[in-house]
Amino acid sequence: MIEASNLTKDYGDKRAVDGLTFTVQPGVVTGFLGPNGSGKSTTMRLILGLDAPKSGDATVNGRHYRDHPAPLHEVGALLEARSVHTGRSAYNHLLALAQTHGIPKRRVNEMIDLVGLHDVAHKRSGQFSLGMGQRLGIAAALIGDPKTVLLDEPVNGLDPEGIHWIRNLLKGLAADGKTVFVSSHLMSEMALTADHLIVIGRGKLIADTSVEDFVAHASQKVVLVRSPDLARLQETLAGPGVSFETAERGALEVLGLTPEQVGDAAAAAGIALHELTPQQASLEEAFMHLTKDELEFGAQLEEVVA
Amino acid sequence: MTAATPAASRVPQLEHTGRVTFPRVLLSEWTKFRSVRSTAWTLAVGILLTVLFPVLFATVTSSHWGQMSPQDRANRSPLDIALAGVNVAQLAIAVLGVLVITAEYSTGSIRSTFTAVPKRLPVLWAKLLDYAVVSFVVMVPAVLISFFASQAILSRHDILQVSFTAPGIARCVIGGALYTTMVGIFALALGAIVRNTAGGIAVFAGIFFVLPPLMFTLPQSWNNAISQYLPSDAGRQIFALQHGQHTLTPLAGGLVFAGYCAAAIVVAAYLLHRRDV
Structure with a gap:
């Protein structure tokens, strides 16, 4: 469960996130919808504690992200911006993440197989296509078998097969009772994947509704x-x-x-x-x-x- | 490149649930450190420079010894030759120190790092400790090789011989490795403050290579009073055999330099904790 209350963030004079309050429930896929530049990525960074809010608060599974003793078991995140050292292999990137939590190497290989990067796992990730980079990001997000998954524009750069795969993956995670929060600027994509929608524009909440109601x-x-x-x-x-x-x-x-x-x-x-x-x-x-x-x-x- | 293998759509469960501990962060940082090419390259350059310069100087000194004036001969010190590479190698060590942290910002991997370890500071301690151990472990053999190789070259002409066990010699030689290690720590902290590779290297170069000569523009008495407390001058006393009127003792110099390192680390830690990523 993700809870944001009155979350506000400024970058210089610009208000990126403006008094956002919402709750993301477990067991369903919640789409986070808004045009580019509407504050989706910023909100996700605030939830992860990468950026500090000007005011307001965001918690994951009842605590600030920073206060979790095992954060990768609580939240798995795929951020929009690249988050991998281009000179490091996919395997070593995942291994370094796993090691912070004492997660065994077996799990690293499991994740590499899951996202289909087996053949390129030991190549420098700088050579990866956008879609492969997304797959690596998804592997990193899932490595700790987290209760909450937070994915920023996961279908970006994926081919149709990859998009189909990620839809099923997200639905599977929700079916397992996990909290799934996934952003997109494409309504059509969300209509296919999400059960619930949180729509923002210019950092403000526009709608917090079920997809059914939205479609109706x-x-x-x-x-x-x-x-x-x-x-x-x-x-x-x-x-x-x-x-x-x-x-x-x-x-x-x-x-x-x-x-x-x-x-x-x-x-x-x-x-x-x-x-x-x-x-x-x-x-x-x-x-x-x-x-x-x-x-x-x-x-x-x-x-x-x- | 394309992903050839088909992807599964069900995420396997993980029975194990470990928490973040410092030894784990240390291991993770070690994995990151050893798994990029710049590490091996830069360390190799550091070792090469450390050894190459003494060998070169010893060779040149040997071959010119016959034509040198007594004054010139008196100015040559075996230790200066043996540690001639340290002043150059420190730049390689500093560059790698800066890179250890700034490459995370330039590539964006810092976001992954701080998502895994959101308390952030353990990452800084782990990087400092990993890098300090590595640079010391790499530099000790390098300075030992420099010393014995340059001595061996000089011994063919039976000149400038000094025993490793003579007073101060071992301290100076190992001090060369200690100094470069501290330079690496200082540079890493600068990198964490500046968060930009070019900027971090520029700040380091400014403090170590631009600031000292600038001191000569000051009145002599001021220069004498101030220069000895600069990070570079203070730090260099760790591997200097002789100490003048306006230089610190090895211990005092080392402590002053350690103080600069500690100050840089404190600022880096404060900013790392406070700033947005």
Whole structure:
């Protein structure tokens, strides 16, 4: 179990994490979703005690990470940034980690086989592809058979086969009762892997919900309307849970209302409609809609969609 | 390169649950130390420089002895020749000392290291101890070889002979190894403070190679009073046979240098504990 309460972190003038409070439960895969630069990696570093929070607190299995006598048995972490000496072999990297806890060499070999790096275990890890580096990172995360697993963008650089493997691995860990906290900037990936979602943007919590609810919310109808008097239509339709997006000229996307509701409201107000088309929002669109206001740079939008 | 073997999707359990202890961190750091190429290379360079210079000087001195003035001959000391390499080799030892910690930052492996040992300080103690033992164990034979090899070369002309058991000689020779070891410790602490390879080496070079000559720009009396307390000058007394009016004794010099090392370690430990990784 991971508990963050009011976690806040500044880098210079920039607030990277802003009052985050959430709990990650054991037995399920919890997706940590947010656009690039939204503070996911920082949050993970705060949980691991690599960075100190400005204020607030993060604990793992009831204690600060630093206070665990055997941290690798509590938490296994794959960080986004490379965390391996490029001149050291995968075997020696894992061995050095294992030795800090007196974990036997047998386990090192077991992990190398698990992630499929057997043939390259004694080569310098600097020669590894991104995907192989990820596999090594996953081996390092699992070496202590931890109760909690924290993976930052684990599918980065993996081929389709590798992505499939990691999904099953994460589900298997959750089925074993472990706490699995995995970040991604891809909603579609999370929808396939995660049971629960924690969504952040600009360091702030946006949503803490089950994937089921998120999908249900996301697949609500979006209605495209065309009218000569869009401004008045928008005024008429405005209400709690209703939002608008300007589509092409003279058209408006209405979220949160059914086509019937839109049509009836327009008729009641005497507004002419030239088009009324129900549309299906994809998960990715729903995620973008959710985090749109929190995005710092328009360019990042493309990464989210990619 | 591609990963050829298929990966399993179920994580095997681990019965064993050990906790982090200092001996374990020490072993882990030793594994890291011996498993990168820079270690062997830099140590080899250190040994080579330690031995090469005395052999060269002894050879040149032997061949020129006949043409040298009595004044020149009197200025030659067998110990200076035997330990001529130490001043050069210290740079290799210092570079490796800096690298032991800064390479972790440049490659990012420090994040793995501090995830495994989140209390952090045991990592610093383990690195210092591992490196101190290694550099001493490597440098003792190097200075012994330097001494006996240079003596053997000089003995062919029967010049500048001195016994290892003569007063102060053994202390100076072993002192050469002790000094380089302390240099390595000092450099490692600097590396932990600066966290950058180039920066760490630059700071070390500044303190050991730039600061001492700068002292000559001071008035003579100031230079005399201050220079002896510089890390380099104080430390060098450990392997100096003769001591002037403005140099410390071997013990005092060694203690002053040890004080600098301790101060650097304290600052490094404080920063390591406090700073974000």
